[in-house]
Amino acid sequence: MNVPSEHLFFLSAGLFSLGVLGFLVRRNVIVTLMCVELMLNAANLAFLAASRMHSTPEALDVQGPVFSIFVITVAAAEAAVGLALVIALYRLKQSVESDSASEMKG
Amino acid sequence: MLPPPSHAWLWWIPLLPLIGSALCGALHLATLSARKRDPQAKGLAGLAPLIACAAMAGALALAVKGFLDLRALDAAARVLNSPAWEWITVGDPRQPWFDVDLRLVLDPLSSTLGLVITGVGLLIHIYASGYMKGDAGYAKFFAYLNLFVFAMLMLVLSSSLLGVFVGWEGVGLCSYLLIGFWYEKGWPAEAAQKAFITNRVGDACFLIGSFLLLRLFGTLDMHEIVARMGSDFRLDAIDENVKLNIALAALFLFGGCCGKSAQMPLFTWLPDAMAGPTPVSALIHAATMVTSGIYLVVRLNPLFASSPAVMTLISGVGVATALIGGSTALVQRDIKKVLAYSTVSQLGYMFLGLGTGAFGAAVFHLVTHAFFKALLFLGAGSVIHGMHEEQDMHKMGGLRKHMPQTFATFLAGAAALSGLPLMSGFFSKDEILAHTFNSGGVYYAFWIVGVLTAAMTAYYTWRMVALTFFGPERFDHHHVHPHESPAVMTVPLMVLAVLSVLGGVLGLPPVFHAAHALNDWLAPVVAPGVAILNQLHPHEHLSHATEWVLLGLGAAVALAFAHTGFRTYAAGPEPDLAIGRGAPGVAAFLGDAWSIDSAYSRVVILPLRVFAFVVRFIVDQVVIDGLVNGAGSLAKNLALRARGMASGQLDAYALWMGGGAAVISLWWMWS
Numbered sequence: 128m129n130v131p132s133e134h135l136f137f138l139s140a141g142l143f144s145l146g147v148l149g150f151l152v153r154r155n156v157i158v159t160l161m162c163v164e165l166m167l168n169a170a171n172l173a174f175l176a177a178s179r180m181h182s183t184p185e186a187l188d189v190q191g192p193v194f195s196i197f198v199i200t201v202a203a204a205e206a207a208v209g210l211a212l213v214i215a216l217y218r219l220k221q222s223v224e225s226d227s228a229s230e231m232k233g
Numbered sequence: 234m235l236p237p238p239s240h241a242w243l244w245w246i247p248l249l250p251l252i253g254s255a256l257c258g259a260l261h262l263a264t265l266s267a268r269k270r271d272p273q274a275k276g277l278a279g280l281a282p283l284i285a286c287a288a289m290a291g292a293l294a295l296a297v298k299g300f301l302d303l304r305a306l307d308a309a310a311r312v313l314n315s316p317a318w319e320w321i322t323v324g325d326p327r328q329p330w331f332d333v334d335l336r337l338v339l340d341p342l343s344s345t346l347g348l349v350i351t352g353v354g355l356l357i358h359i360y361a362s363g364y365m366k367g368d369a370g371y372a373k374f375f376a377y378l379n380l381f382v383f384a385m386l387m388l389v390l391s392s393s394l395l396g397v398f399v400g401w402e403g404v405g406l407c408s409y410l411l412i413g414f415w416y417e418k419g420w421p422a423e424a425a426q427k428a429f430i431t432n433r434v435g436d437a438c439f440l441i442g443s444f445l446l447l448r449l450f451g452t453l454d455m456h457e458i459v460a461r462m463g464s465d466f467r468l469d470a471i472d473e474n475v476k477l478n479i480a481l482a483a484l485f486l487f488g489g490c491c492g493k494s495a496q497m498p499l500f501t502w503l504p505d506a507m508a509g510p511t512p513v514s515a516l517i518h519a520a521t522m523v524t525s526g527i528y529l530v531v532r533l534n535p536l537f538a539s540s541p542a543v544m545t546l547i548s549g550v551g552v553a554t555a556l557i558g559g560s561t562a563l564v565q566r567d568i569k570k571v572l573a574y575s576t577v578s579q580l581g582y583m584f585l586g587l588g589t590g591a592f593g594a595a596v597f598h599l600v601t602h603a604f605f606k607a608l609l610f611l612g613a614g615s616v617i618h619g620m621h622e623e624q625d626m627h628k629m630g631g632l633r634k635h636m637p638q639t640f641a642t643f644l645a646g647a648a649a650l651s652g653l654p655l656m657s658g659f660f661s662k663d664e665i666l667a668h669t670f671n672s673g674g675v676y677y678a679f680w681i682v683g684v685l686t687a688a689m690t691a692y693y694t695w696r697m698v699a700l701t702f703f704g705p706e707r708f709d710h711h712h713v714h715p716h717e718s719p720a721v722m723t724v725p726l727m728v729l730a731v732l733s734v735l736g737g738v739l740g741l742p743p744v745f746h747a748a749h750a751l752n753d754w755l756a757p758v759v760a761p762g763v764a765i766l767n768q769l770h771p772h773e774h775l776s777h778a779t780e781w782v783l784l785g786l787g788a789a790v791a792l793a794f795a796h797t798g799f800r801t802y803a804a805g806p807e808p809d810l811a812i813g814r815g816a817p818g819v820a821a822f823l824g825d826a827w828s829i830d831s832a833y834s835r836v837v838i839l840p841l842r843v844f845a846f847v848v849r850f851i852v853d854q855v856v857i858d859g860l861v862n863g864a865g866s867l868a869k870n871l872a873l874r875a876r877g878m879a880s881g882q883l884d885a886y887a888l889w890m891g892g893g894a895a896v897i898s899l900w901w902m903w904s
Contacts, residue, residue: 147891151884159883225883232881 135176143169154224156216160209167202171195243315243337246295246347247386250379253288257281257376264372281372282362285379289358292386293351299339300348308757312456313339320395333453337390342758345596345751346389346528349603353520354382356725360611361512363721364618374414378516381407385521389528394443394453397529401439401493404522405432411517412509421508431502435492442485446536449478455532462535463761468768480540486533487547490526494580497554501830504573511614514569519576519610520603527583527599531592531755534762538590541769545675548588552679552686555581559689561826563696564812567624568613571697574826575650576606578686582665585683589676590766591668592759593752597740598661600751604736605649605658608729612643615718615726616701620708626697627806631706635715638723640702645730647698651691652791657736662687663787664740670783671775684790691791692798699802707805744780 146166150159178191213223220227260281267274303311317334324330339347358378365374384403391397405428413425443453450458450466468476490496495503506518517523530537530547537543558578565571579602586595617624619636633640649658666687669680708715717723741747775783801808813820822828878889 150887154883226881229881232879 132176132180135179136173139169139173139176141169142166142172154226156213156223156225157210159225160206160213163209164202164206167198167205171198174198240313240315240339242295243299243313243339243390246292246299246337246351247383247390249288249291249295250285250382250386253285254376254379254383256284257372257379260284261370261372261376278372281375282358285375286355286358286362288379289351289355289382292382293348293355296344296347296351300344303339303341303344308753311341311757314392330451331447333393333395335396336392336454338392338456339390340758341754341756342528342531342596343389345600345755346524347386349600350382350385350389350521353603353607353729354516356728357512357516357520357607357611360515360614360722360725361510363719364512364614365510370414374411374510377407377410377414378513381411381517381522385525388525392454392456394446394455397455398439398443401489401525402436404517404525405429405436405493408432408506408517408522411513412506414509414513418508424502424505424508428502428506431499432492435489435499438485438487438492439489442482442487442489445478445482445485449475449482459533459535459761462539463764468539468765476539479536480543483533483537483540483543484546486529487526487537487543487550490529490584491550494523494526494584495554495577496526496581496584497550497557498829500554500558500577501826501833503577504570504826507567507569507573511569511610511617514573515607515610515614518573519606523576523580524583524599524603527580527587527595530584530587531596531759534592534759535765537587538762538765538769544588544590546588548585548669548676548679551581551584551586551588552682553581554578555585555686556682556689557581557827557829559686559693561823562693563689564809564820564823565693566627566806566809568616568626568629568697568701569610569624571626571693572606572609572613575609575690575693576602578690579606579650582662582683582686585669585679586665589665589668589672590763591665592762593740593749593755594661594664594668596755597751598658598665600739601649601657601661601733601736604729605646605656605733608642608646608726608733609650611722611726611729612639612646615639615722616643618718618722619715621713623708623713626700627809628708629701630704630708630805631702632715633702636702636717638717639726642723642726642730643702644698645733647694649733649736651694651795652687652787653691653795654788654791655737657733657739659787659791660737660740660742663784664742666787667742667775667780667783670779671772673772684786687787688790688794691794695795695798696802699799700806703799703803704805742780742784743774744777744784 143166146162146164146169149162149165153159153162174191174195176191178188181191182188216228217223260277264274264278299313302313315337317336319332320335321331321333322329323332358375361374361378365371368374381404384400384407386400388397388400388404391400409425409429412428413422416422416425446458447453450461452458466475466479471479492499503518503523507514509518537547555578558574558576558581562571562574562578565574579598583595583598583602586592586598616629616632616636616639619632619639620629623629645656649656652659652662666680666683669676669683738750740749740751743749825831878885880886
């Protein structure tokens with residue numbers, strides 16, 4: 128099966144847009160975090176697609192896969208910190224809605 | 234070369250009053266803190282006059298010792314140097330391009346002035362211990378008075394112009410402090426500011442003159458400057474440019490003298506300075522401080538002598554001041570104002586003499602004037618004291634019965650001031666007028682004005698005597714009980730009266746075939762200037778016949794106008810009122826000192842006030858405040874608009890962030 132690389136970019140852009148949309152419209156912080164994960168993975172997909180596009184049978188491009196591994200690492204750390212923040216927010220406000228923490232607004 | 238510096242004791246002459254001042258100041262502070270606990274407490278303020286008088290007596294004793302030491306020397310070698318204090322050194326210490334050594338020098342001139350300052354000063358200190366008794370600032374008064382004497386002695390003893398300047402500013406400061414001594418009353422504080430500010434104009438001129446001298450001679454040491462005026466700066470050894478610079482330096486220094494010695498056009502502060510206590514008027518504003526300008530000109534006599542135009546200007550300013558002061562004194566009602574304008578007028582005489590090259594005569598008049606004007610002021614103070622602070626002569630009269638000692642001594646002072654024959658003022662004034670007559674040219678006009686002023690002097694002096702001590706008693710007998718002052722005040726009056734009457738023996742005119750003691754004494758100091766003057770335009774000595782005529786004329790004018798003045802006012806102040814009715818314009822013009830004060834108000838003060846108004850209400854309140862407040866309100870308004878961005882909603886932040894990132898990305902792509 129030979130999928131053209133352009134299609135992978137379209138899929139990546141679609142996933143990223145879904146993430147952005149979810150981030151903007153949802154108030155639940157857990158869903159917001161999930162949307163961030165979705166955007167990061169869309170970026171990973173774009174990295175891999177670009178790597179595939181630039182690879183020839185003689186010389187495989189490794190920068191894209193390496194970068195996506197870095198992103199996965201950071202995403203794991205971010206998920207850990209993010210979920211800890213969600214727990215702290217819940218303890219403080221008995222809610223995981225992002226609007227519940229708006230004391231600092233102008 | 235200068236004689237070896239070996240007279241460290243000279244430093245004690247100014248230091249004694251300085252120590253006295255510090256002690257009196259400490260006493261004042263102690264009294265103040267004692268008064269905080271108990272408002273009636275006197276503290277130790279009563280000790281202040283003892284300390285101050287002891288300091289003055291010590292200084293006088295040292296000044297006398299210096300005088301005797303000088304007399305023991307040869308005339309040409311009469312200079313005593315103190316060790317120098319290296320004050321300022323700029324550049325390589327071995328060969329500095331600017332250095333000031335503070336050194337005290339006692340020579341015939343500074344010795345004469347030192348004796349007057351400490352002698353008359355001691356008498357006035359003694360008098361003040363009676364006059365100021367009971368004043369809340371008793372100790373403070375003596376602290377200021379001693380500080381003044383210190384500054385004045387620094388002024389006359391210092392060899393460097395910078396040292397003179399320190400004294401010059403010091404006496405100005407003390408004058409300010411003492412004029413405003415009763416500042417709670419309001420107007421003395423204003424008079425003090427007027428004196429200080431007017432003097433600043435002169436002081437600026439003094440500084441410019443010093444800078445010019447420093448550039449010309451590379452030193453500020455006056456004795457060195459005088460010496461070099463006779464060597465490498467001889468008139469035939471310098472070019473026109475240097476001559477012009479010397480004349481400019483002399484001109485600016487004379488401007489400084491105009492401020493300190495109350496000459497046209499800067500004399501207006503002196504009459505207002507009478508707001509101070511009367512001993513202050515006697516010491517500072519008659520006997521000593523106001524004569525420092527005369528001292529400076531005599532000290533730098535070759536400098537002034539080598540610029541004839543400046544000399545003529547000095548005489549002209551002097552004689553104009555004499556005329557304005559004398560004519561204004563004719564119509565004053567305040568006894569101290571009469572004496573103040575008289576002082577202005579007599580200082581004018583001294584400058585008239587200086588301008589003719591009669592340096593010795595000017596110092597002679599300075600000395601006799603210090604005696605009789607201090608006497609008259611102290612006598613007036615005694616009258617004011619006895620009259621319960623009344624100064625208006627129209628409300629006096631007939632006081633000779635109530636205050637016989639004050640009256641007798643006041644008569645001696647009046648006789649000396651008006652130049653009645655054989656009194657001290659007669660000889661000194663006539664010596665100046667004779668020199669003026671002998672100088673010829675424009676000086677004939679000066680001489681005529683001088684004689685006219687002498688007539689006015691005699692007139693207003695005896696008008697004052699008549700209004701104060703003769704005629705009907707015009708005061709309210711229920712409230713005012715004139716009484717003679719205590720001995721502590723009358724004894725100094727008597728000493729000064731003797732000096733005023735006999736002071737003439739210091740300088741008898743040549744026709745008396747006696748030695749002119751003061752001129753002989755000052756000869757080494759004034760010789761360089763006199764030599765230059767003789768070289769520029771040699772003139773004969775007056776013949777004895779001319780001199781007799783001038784002396785006779787002076788005596789006749791003085792007697793005639795003294796008699797007229799006394800006769801006119803012997804019955805009371807009615808003639809004053811008649812002048813006011815008959816010629817109100819003239820009376821107002823003279824009463825206001827030729828309207829010079831109001832001219833200053835219009836020409837100087839009004840524009841300054843307008844300028845200050847513009848600066849305050851437009852430049853400051855509109856422009857500067859507008860900029861500062863505008864910056865603040867700009868930031869505030871911007872913040873008010875921007876606060877909406879921080880809505881507290883996560884998605885809004887994300888939108889701003891994402892939008893910003895998008896804009897930046899687009900911008901990168903396009904460029």
